[in-house]
Amino acid sequence: MDSGQPPTENPSSREQQAPEIISRDDHCISRKRISKNALTVIYDLRRAGYEAYLVGGGVRDLLLERSPKDFDIATNATPEQVQQTFRRARIVGRRFRIAHVRFGREIIEVTTFRGSHDQVDESQRKNNKSQTNDQGMLVRDNVYGSLHDDAMRRDFTINALYYSIDGFSVLDYTGGIEDLKKRQIRIIGEASQRYAEDPVRMLRAIRFKAKFDFELETKTAAPIQSLGHLLAQVAPPRLFDEMIKLFLTGKGQKTFELLVEYRLFDTLFPSTAAFLNTSNADGNFDYQMIANALANTDKRVHNGQPVTPAFLYAALLWPVVHREAENIITDGTPRLRALQLAGHHAVDAQLSTIAIPKRFSIPMREIWTLQQRLETAHGKRAIAVLKHPRFRAAYDFLLLREETGESVNDRGIFWTELQKEHPVNREAIRQADKKRPRRRRKPSNKHQGESE
Numbered sequence: 001m002d003s004g005q006p007p008t009e010n011p012s013s014r015e016q017q018a019p020e021i022i023s024r025d026d027h028c029i030s031r032k033r034i035s036k037n038a039l040t041v042i043y044d045l046r047r048a049g050y051e052a053y054l055v056g057g058g059v060r061d062l063l064l065e066r067s068p069k070d071f072d073i074a075t076n077a078t079p080e081q082v083q084q085t086f087r088r089a090r091i092v093g094r095r096f097r098i099a100h101v102r103f104g105r106e107i108i109e110v111t112t113f114r115g116s117h118d119q120v121d122e123s124q125r126k127n128n129k130s131q132t133n134d135q136g137m138l139v140r141d142n143v144y145g146s147l148h149d150d151a152m153r154r155d156f157t158i159n160a161l162y163y164s165i166d167g168f169s170v171l172d173y174t175g176g177i178e179d180l181k182k183r184q185i186r187i188i189g190e191a192s193q194r195y196a197e198d199p200v201r202m203l204r205a206i207r208f209k210a211k212f213d214f215e216l217e218t219k220t221a222a223p224i225q226s227l228g229h230l231l232a233q234v235a236p237p238r239l240f241d242e243m244i245k246l247f248l249t250g251k252g253q254k255t256f257e258l259l260v261e262y263r264l265f266d267t268l269f270p271s272t273a274a275f276l277n278t279s280n281a282d283g284n285f286d287y288q289m290i291a292n293a294l295a296n297t298d299k300r301v302h303n304g305q306p307v308t309p310a311f312l313y314a315a316l317l318w319p320v321v322h323r324e325a326e327n328i329i330t331d332g333t334p335r336l337r338a339l340q341l342a343g344h345h346a347v348d349a350q351l352s353t354i355a356i357p358k359r360f361s362i363p364m365r366e367i368w369t370l371q372q373r374l375e376t377a378h379g380k381r382a383i384a385v386l387k388h389p390r391f392r393a394a395y396d397f398l399l400l401r402e403e404t405g406e407s408v409n410d411r412g413i414f415w416t417e418l419q420k421e422h423p424v425n426r427e428a429i430r431q432a433d434k435k436r437p438r439r440r441r442k443p444s445n446k447h448q449g450e451s452e
């Protein structure tokens, strides 16, 4: 089933079998800054006779003197062996199997060293350890290898640094330390092939560029614009998870600008992209509205306020929804109904690319339809709207539209004043809303913030 992948570029002189070893005196990583639980996993795996290193974002962020979001561990133990070592470990994933070791609220991801797919034998293919689709995308990546192989299978050089508790040194097979100093993101191996294997790497390149304000090295950047379409092959739930990381972690506005610049936005949000005039981004209302929504979101993240994908997706699809609603109205359909229909279509169309769980798509649609009431309601009706559980998010949305220059009958100030005159106990409404019977059981998820 291997579809004749292009051959891997010769490893550069820096990508060699023996790593460069950066000793304790020559780097700034202190064990005190590493999660105790991650250290426990490393020590326990070593005691059980395996190799184990801290790797990935944890090492990269510590070297940049930032606080890591999480700590990942690489080992030569298979996921089953990790499970035998830690009773609280759970094996997750199919495309890429890993072990999660849970310590209360902290999960330490333990990944078995990945190997090259160039020399997989028939039995490994039959056992579904390696599988590629027609476009070269790895739909199974469970071939194991050595530490060196593992470094070569990682995405970017700055993510392929290993911290060893033997002498507390850092091991560098790919020139990652130099790239960190140069503040650049460089893919390991041949860029087109690595993006074809896993198109999400293109999103990760953009995410890290926005997060650290690094440059994309020339060969790493070059194929992105022409390969963006490959993202359409990625499973929609995985893209939803990536969207959260791209847009809701504090650098959303910058990330959005880069996604448009590198033409990845076209594949992610095809119906919205059709309306973005990228040649004249500043003057473009739709572009500006999304950029403003993300600027607000970034501010909230920096202030430690909760954020919800529902508000953001409402903004991301608004260019499509409000235009379609205008079209529907022309046949005499009332505006409220037109917004409902347009919202329904927009969500439906988007779902084929990126999954949007119902707990977010329902509030999104409420935000859209409430725009009609916010533009027109007066008197007692207006006071009733104040009590709607989604009022606050819809009001923020109205302000966003107004701030961007859309005509909303100057209603922003009306609602701002009305809220002062009629303070509403939002907490009570939220609690009552939670008690409302639901048709479906609400799945648990960590992204449940409210837009307030």
Ligand code: ATP
Pocket: 055, 056, 057, 058, 069, 070, 072, 153, 154, 155, 156, 159, 160, 198, 200, 201
């Ligand atoms: P973050 O700060 O967002 O956690 P991270 O680099 O740690 O950044 P993770 O998704 O936690 O990102 O992944 C951990 C490590 O696994 C990465 O640093 C990288 O080495 C490797 N990795 C993750 N995703 C891929 C991928 N798609 N292809 C190759 N390697 C990857």
Ligand code: MG
Pocket: 056, 057, 058, 069, 070, 071, 072
């Ligand atoms: Mg990580």
